[in-house]
Amino acid sequence: MRVLTTIDEMQAACREVRRAGRRLGLVPTMGALHAGHLSLVRAARATCDVAAVSIFVNPLQFGPKEDFSRYPRDLEKDLALLNQERVDLGFAPSEEEMYDSGRSSYVTVEGLSERLCGRSRPGHFRGVTTVVAKLFHIVEPDVAFFGQKDAAQAAIIRKMVRDLNFDIQIVVAPIVREQDGLAMSSRNVYLTPEQRKQAVVLYRALMRVQTLADRGERRAAELIRAGEEVIREQPSAKLEYFEVVNSETLEPVADITSGALVAVAAQFGTTRLIDNVLLTGSGQAQGPEMKG
């Protein structure tokens, strides 16, 4: 794997790939890689000629009181994992490299960016779309890979790509989970062993909703009521939202007949976790993808 740290070098390397007529896939990440990230890397390797992975903890998507400074970072370990996965290009720029010209230009997807996590994390999605737009310009990939784990992010990026005519295919890969159902996340390392056990309640709540939908329940209010009831069984979980929304517009839906995204966010101690399940039009959810 070639590891590049400057924008100029990365642009040149990607230009070479395109000139050779090879299909280029990009997986944007913030590092602290786990099996969820690696599933995206494998999808890129399987469907593209050249796989590029960016590792950049993007300050723009963290609020002033959020965990930017303590976000887990282990570049050496990440690069070793990417090497094992036979990634071709690693892009690990510094903060100065990415934002050296100051921060006066932003990419904002209005409306969607204020929904779900956007409500409690103002500016978060603007930070995400700005850095992803920059990465898209630097790499100019044919395909970019994102995880369903961050369902709102995926919807917002899809909208950005449509609105701004990026000629890039967006692939969204299923959520990779631990054996007990907890969605893999770089932030799971913050959890104490006790909180780690408690956090499974998110998955249990989503599975309760899925079961009800499978049995024919179509009313979003009823699904939310049932999901929140499961969350309340774990009093240490501080629920931020439990919503049933349209997976493209992120607007609440009253009925799930045409499919819906069920999304949850809750805090365990100081750690904020999110999870979701996609219900298809028939009410069936996509099966979970477990580790190992």
Ligand code: AMP
């Ligand atoms: P992050 O490093 O957290 O910004 O994540 C980088 C990419 O990996 C994003 O597209 C995430 O949605 C995706 N991702 C993170 N966790 C998972 C997971 N458990 N399963 C699948 N994709 C994931």
